[in-house]
Amino acid sequence: MSDKYLWNRTGEPDPAVERLEHLLGGLRHRAGPLDYTRLPAAIPASGATWRWRRVVLAVAACSAVAMVAAGLWWRSPQTVAPAAPPLSPWLAQSLTGTPTVAGAPLRGELRVGGEHVIETDRASTVRLTASGVGMIDLGPGTRLRTLASGEGEYRLALDRGTLHAHIWAAPGSFAVETPSATALDLGCSYRLEAAPDGSGRLHVTLGWVGLGQHAVESLVPQGAVCALRPRAGPGTPHFHDAPGALAEALAAIDATTGPMPGAALETALAAARPRDAFTLWHLLRRAAGADASRLYDRLAALAPPPAGVTRDLALAKDRAALEAWWNTFGLGNAELFGRWRARPAL
Numbered sequence: 001m002s003d004k005y006l007w008n009r010t011g012e013p014d015p016a017v018e019r020l021e022h023l024l025g026g027l028r029h030r031a032g033p034l035d036y037t038r039l040p041a042a043i044p045a046s047g048a049t050w051r052w053r054r055v056v057l058a059v060a061a062c063s064a065v066a067m068v069a070a071g072l073w074w075r076s077p078q079t080v081a082p083a084a085p086p087l088s089p090w091l092a093q094s095l096t097g098t099p100t101v102a103g104a105p106l107r108g109e110l111r112v113g114g115e116h117v118i119e120t121d122r123a124s125t126v127r128l129t130a131s132g133v134g135m136i137d138l139g140p141g142t143r144l145r146t147l148a149s150g151e152g153e154y155r156l157a158l159d160r161g162t163l164h165a166h167i168w169a170a171p172g173s174f175a176v177e178t179p180s181a182t183a184l185d186l187g188c189s190y191r192l193e194a195a196p197d198g199s200g201r202l203h204v205t206l207g208w209v210g211l212g213q214h215a216v217e218s219l220v221p222q223g224a225v226c227a228l229r230p231r232a233g234p235g236t237p238h239f240h241d242a243p244g245a246l247a248e249a250l251a252a253i254d255a256t257t258g259p260m261p262g263a264a265l266e267t268a269l270a271a272a273r274p275r276d277a278f279t280l281w282h283l284l285r286r287a288a289g290a291d292a293s294r295l296y297d298r299l300a301a302l303a304p305p306p307a308g309v310t311r312d313l314a315l316a317k318d319r320a321a322l323e324a325w326w327n328t329f330g331l332g333n334a335e336l337f338g339r340w341r342a343r344p345a346l
Contacts, residue, residue, distance in 0.1 A: 088131040090146065095137070097124025116146045120161070130154065133174060134167035147177070163192045166206075171336050180228040181213040186336050188222070198230030203240065208332045211237075218282060221331040229254060236286075238279045246271040246279070253283070260291050269298045277303035278329050285317060303328060 090110040092101070099106045099120045106126060110116045118138065120126055126138040133154055138144055142161025149155045154169065157177040167174050167185045174185040179198040183190070188207025194200040202209060203225045211218040211226060213233030220226045220237040227235035235254035238247060245267050252264035260283070272280055277299055284295040292315050305314065305325050313321035323334035 088133060090128045090130050092118065093127045093129070095125040095127050097121060097140075099124040099126045099138075110146055115148065118142075118144045118146075133169045134165060136166075137164040138162070139164070158192060158194045160194055160196045163194075165190055165192065178228060180230060180232070181211045181216075181218075181234045184210040184212065186210055186332060190220075194228065198228065200228035202226045202228065202234075202237075210336075216286075219278070219326065219332070219334065221278065224278075227251070227254060232257065236279060236282045239275065242276060242279070243271045243273070246276060250279070260287060265291060265294070269294060272298065272302065274302045278326070278331055281322070281326060281329075284314065285322060 092106050092110055094106050097120065099118060101110070101116055101118050106118065110118075110128075118126060118128075120138055120140050120142045122140050125140060126142075128136040128138070136156075139162035142163065143159040144161070144163065145157040145159065147155040147157055152170075152173055154174045155177065156163075156175075159179070163176065165174075165176070165185065166189045167187070169185070171186040172184060176183045176185075176192060178192065178194040178200055179196065180194075180200060183192055183202060186208050188204055188209055190202060190204045190206075190209055192200070192202050202211065202220055204220050204222050206222055208219060208221040211220060211228075211234035216233030218226050218234035218237050223241070224237045224239050226237035229235050232254075236250045238250055249264040249267040249271065253260050253268065265283075268280070268283065280295055280299040280302065284292060284299055287295050296311060296314055300311075303325075305321075306328050309321045309325050314325070326334045
């Protein structure tokens with residue numbers, strides 16, 4: 001056989017090559033879509049029979065494996081999902097002074113799920129750490145309680161004083177209650193201050209925090225602060241570097257429980273920068289009537305709503321629409337806070 005035949009079919013053919021070409025000719029390339037109905041007819045009977053036997057044997061083998069696996073699963077007693085690992089205890093360390101737990105000097109571990117009262121005086125500070133959760137520093141004059149928790153959750157209550165939290169647990173698994181709101185960690189570091197009368201302040205330095213109390217909610221991103229209002233829940237969050245006029249206007253708005261003061265709202269609308277859109281978003285959720293319409297217009301000018309979020313939906317306070325709008329700010333996914341909100345109250 002000449003090499004020219006293999007290259008351009010001009011040389012003398014080899015009988016063995018001719019038989020191979022004839023055998024495989026039915027599978028040669030043809031322009032256009034494949035016609036699967038012609039494949040069995042194009043393959044010699046012996047070849048087709050062998051191919052179909054291989055297919056049948058493969059299917060039978062897979063079926064046998066599946067049946068054996070199903071039988072083992074049915075007979076196995078390990079059909080129930082394993083229980084969640086136990087929560088790590090809080091390790092308490094005195095940094096300065098002589099803090100106490102239930103009136104006794106602070107020492108050792110604090111079991112999660114039990115209720116312990118930790119107090120610092122004017123000269124003492126405490127550090128709490130838990131494996132896989134984070135680190136919490138308590139300032140002077142602080143009273144903190146550990147609370148009963150659900151599965152996979154860590155809950156504390158800050159009755160008064162100052163708490164610095166650096167949390168690396170899964171978002172939504174760590175929460176701190178105050179007299180005015182519950183702070184839900186969504187992967188962050190923050191400073192939380194609380195007074196016995198319910199007033200206080202949250203300052204987020206990393207990540208973001210969800211504040212909730214009854215129907216009032218605030219989502220506080222990195223670099224933002226939010227006031228805690230006695231018997232009224234969280235206030236309106238704003239960036240710590242927000243224009244002074246905006247911060248003052250928000251303080252006036254948060255001090256009222258009825259319609260927003262017209263002058264304060266006008267100041268807030270005029271002072272807001274594009275990055276302050278999330279602040280106007282919070283005001284929109286709480287406003288009604290003409291105030292809501294003005295807020296919508298200004299917010300849409302600073303941060304246009306995404307497709308599907310209409311004026312009517314926003315003014316109707318449709319939760320899905322407002323959360324979709326929030327998600328365009330690049331400050332975190334509101335769905336995380338929504339999951340926590342949907343859980344039964346502890």
